[in-house]
Amino acid sequence: MTSTIIWTVVILTALGLILSLALYFIARKFRVEEDPRIDEIEKTLPGANCGGCGFAGCRAFADAAVKAGNLESQNCPVGGAEVMKKVAAILGCEVAEAAPLVAVVRCNGTCEARPRINEYAGVKSCKVKSALYGGDTGCLFGCLGCGDCVAACQFGALSMDPATGLPVVDESKCTACGKCVAACPKRIIELRNKGPRGMRVFVSCVNKDKGPVARKACANACIGCGICEKTCTHGAITIADNVAYIDPAKCKLCRECEAMCPTGAIHGVNFPKELDKEGIKKRIADRKAKAAEAAKAAAAAVQPEVKKEENNG
Amino acid sequence: MAKLTFSIGGIHPADNKLSRGCKIETLPLPPKVYVSMFQHLGAMAKPVVQVGDTVKAGQMIAEPGGFISAYIHSPVSGKVTAIGPRKDLAGFNQMHIEIEVQGDEWAEGIDLSPELVTEIPEDRDFILDRIKMNGVVGLGGATFPTHVKLNPPPGKKAECLILNGAECEPYLTSDFRILLERTDEIVVGAALMQKVLGGCPCVIGIEENKPEAIAAARASVKKLAYPGIRVEVLKKRYPQGGEKQLIDAVMHRQVGSGGLPIDVGAVVQNVATSLAVYEAVQKNKPLVTNVLTITGDCLPVERQHNYLFRIGMPLSYIAEYAGGVPEGAKKLISGGPMMGKAIANLDAATVKGSSSILYLGESTVRKQESPCIRCGRCADACPMGLEPFLLKSLYAASDVAALEANAAQDCIECGCCQYSCPASIALLDNIRMAKGQVMGVIRARNAKK
Numbered sequence: 034m035t036s037t038i039i040w041t042v043v044i045l046t047a048l049g050l051i052l053s054l055a056l057y058f059i060a061r062k063f064r065v066e067e068d069p070r071i072d073e074i075e076k077t078l079p080g081a082n083c084g085g086c087g088f089a090g091c092r093a094f095a096d097a098a099v100k101a102g103n104l105e106s107q108n109c110p111v112g113g114a115e116v117m118k119k120v121a122a123i124l125g126c127e128v129a130e131a132a133p134l135v136a137v138v139r140c141n142g143t144c145e146a147r148p149r150i151n152e153y154a155g156v157k158s159c160k161v162k163s164a165l166y167g168g169d170t171g172c173l174f175g176c177l178g179c180g181d182c183v184a185a186c187q188f189g190a191l192s193m194d195p196a197t198g199l200p201v202v203d204e205s206k207c208t209a210c211g212k213c214v215a216a217c218p219k220r221i222i223e224l225r226n227k228g229p230r231g232m233r234v235f236v237s238c239v240n241k242d243k244g245p246v247a248r249k250a251c252a253n254a255c256i257g258c259g260i261c262e263k264t265c266t267h268g269a270i271t272i273a274d275n276v277a278y279i280d281p282a283k284c285k286l287c288r289e290c291e292a293m294c295p296t297g298a299i300h301g302v303n304f305p306k307e308l309d310k311e312g313i314k315k316r317i318a319d320r321k322a323k324a325a326e327a328a329k330a331a332a333a334a335v336q337p338e339v340k341k342e343e344n345n346g
Numbered sequence: 347m348a349k350l351t352f353s354i355g356g357i358h359p360a361d362n363k364l365s366r367g368c369k370i371e372t373l374p375l376p377p378k379v380y381v382s383m384f385q386h387l388g389a390m391a392k393p394v395v396q397v398g399d400t401v402k403a404g405q406m407i408a409e410p411g412g413f414i415s416a417y418i419h420s421p422v423s424g425k426v427t428a429i430g431p432r433k434d435l436a437g438f439n440q441m442h443i444e445i446e447v448q449g450d451e452w453a454e455g456i457d458l459s460p461e462l463v464t465e466i467p468e469d470r471d472f473i474l475d476r477i478k479m480n481g482v483v484g485l486g487g488a489t490f491p492t493h494v495k496l497n498p499p500p501g502k503k504a505e506c507l508i509l510n511g512a513e514c515e516p517y518l519t520s521d522f523r524i525l526l527e528r529t530d531e532i533v534v535g536a537a538l539m540q541k542v543l544g545g546c547p548c549v550i551g552i553e554e555n556k557p558e559a560i561a562a563a564r565a566s567v568k569k570l571a572y573p574g575i576r577v578e579v580l581k582k583r584y585p586q587g588g589e590k591q592l593i594d595a596v597m598h599r600q601v602g603s604g605g606l607p608i609d610v611g612a613v614v615q616n617v618a619t620s621l622a623v624y625e626a627v628q629k630n631k632p633l634v635t636n637v638l639t640i641t642g643d644c645l646p647v648e649r650q651h652n653y654l655f656r657i658g659m660p661l662s663y664i665a666e667y668a669g670g671v672p673e674g675a676k677k678l679i680s681g682g683p684m685m686g687k688a689i690a691n692l693d694a695a696t697v698k699g700s701s702s703i704l705y706l707g708e709s710t711v712r713k714q715e716s717p718c719i720r721c722g723r724c725a726d727a728c729p730m731g732l733e734p735f736l737l738k739s740l741y742a743a744s745d746v747a748a749l750e751a752n753a754a755q756d757c758i759e760c761g762c763c764q765y766s767c768p769a770s771i772a773l774l775d776n777i778r779m780a781k782g783q784v785m786g787v788i789r790a791r792n793a794k795k
Contacts, residue, residue, distance in 0.1 A: 164779060167437025
């Protein structure tokens, strides 16, 4: 009886020793050389594996970064500038600071502004709904309100506002991974520069229909009237396909376009003060009057010269 | 003789052919018509008229935009007042030609007399050319250009022409009415198509719930005495009129996954298409009219109609003419209740394939979904032998490879699964999306080859 136990222990111990030695030599022989920086970078990254960088996860990002040896075509939107600096330090290279981005919902067709023209009873999915028909409002381009973006967000930054029927972005949680942008079949959500202290101005509409059609479908629609384009002194606004777009790189946050927009499609957010519509309108009118006067004076100054030239001729 | 039917799946919804007694009436012309450039399968047609042009009824106004496409003709005489986007049935923008109606003058060379022309032209190419030039498309639902379907690729031979008079969708009676009122023309149309296909036999399949139509078709076939045409009675079962199901019922042959009917030697055409072929070939009349049923469970029987309409008439005009939308209508559908499309925009214009305006009441509104109880009724009902519950969960997991392995692309979107589901799960909505994904992958792979 005792001998059986002893023999068992001895045999198993011997077997364990032999196999561990074999494993040791096999592991040495087939060892994969891996850059220790990959592990280091992976630890530095947020570890959300969201795919916002365009890679299959944080490990794939780290692998690619080490292979490339620089960070020229890579950016972790979730970690932001801070994490990218740390990664750059590990790699020993420079990184250009990318402006932080945030998801922006470009539709302000609230329930009151955009009356429902039919009732949708199908599957609660924007993807299915958009494949079936134009939507339950007159607007072909607007938010369908089934919340595909909310389901796609793994950071809990999106929620549906039951009062407006539109998704709301929680800026403190949004990491600009871009999942919602891909999930929206109407391509309404855009990743935009967050702006200084979160202040930014954007056109909250993507309706490409002509003005009257867009207006009929939604009171808050961009009708492509071009007033904002004419008002903007920084050349930041362009109109294409009957809808305005504000280039965040050129926008100086003066909010003149927002004050002048006849439908209220231009939104300014996170500004410390409320929009002073009248004040801005007055400011624009004064500037225009001054410009007109200056033009008149210039014309008056030019005219005699022309006459002289004519006399000479 | 034994009644024919397909081998697997299928359901038996109440047929509700409420408007079966209503004779076909001709609708008066509206002030304006809107002719869509997208009323067939394939590429969009290209307008060949300009704003301000005067057109006659039957004049060609748009040419095909590709190999699979069709000519479109003006349904009325008048002036072209606009060419531009307009919302279609589903609310999407489509190119339309707007024509202001002035009088009713037809283009030259069109025979409008009612006399039956029974002589079949000798020249096969002449018949095909007439079908093509007169813009005939399949009127069974898919609106596939008929001249393409009647011209099998080299190496494939049609062994049987099947005329689809099943009309298995509940409510619809337009095919039934033309089978009753235009029987001879349909039979001549069948003979014309037989000629094009090289003289193969022809079977006219009619469901057993239309005994008058069966009798009329049998009498007409006997009277006209074309060789090789016979009438077969089909069991009442949905989707009997599905192309692959009909081939199974009549020829006892199954079309393989990803295959076409011609692979098993079959060509299926709707009876309404046969009538259009007759008019195109024998009368040189383009496809600008069709028959549409106005019916529904919340519409009083005396207000139900079968109308001969011209394409481009707004649905709202037809609905208004028939007395407006009835009270209690919860759902408006164009086409049958099983496969038709919900009308999101009643101002949309009718197209070649329009077959009905259905007013359905409270009972047809979707019920709240509950979890799958694994009863397997959807798999029993599927006429293609698929497993709808599986496809739905694979779609939820976005497993495209598994979807393809389980033949999501073979779904004919008949809706039997969703109809039979006791948990009211929107199976078809999900499978349709899955099918789109799989088809995209298959197309991309074929493009690479």
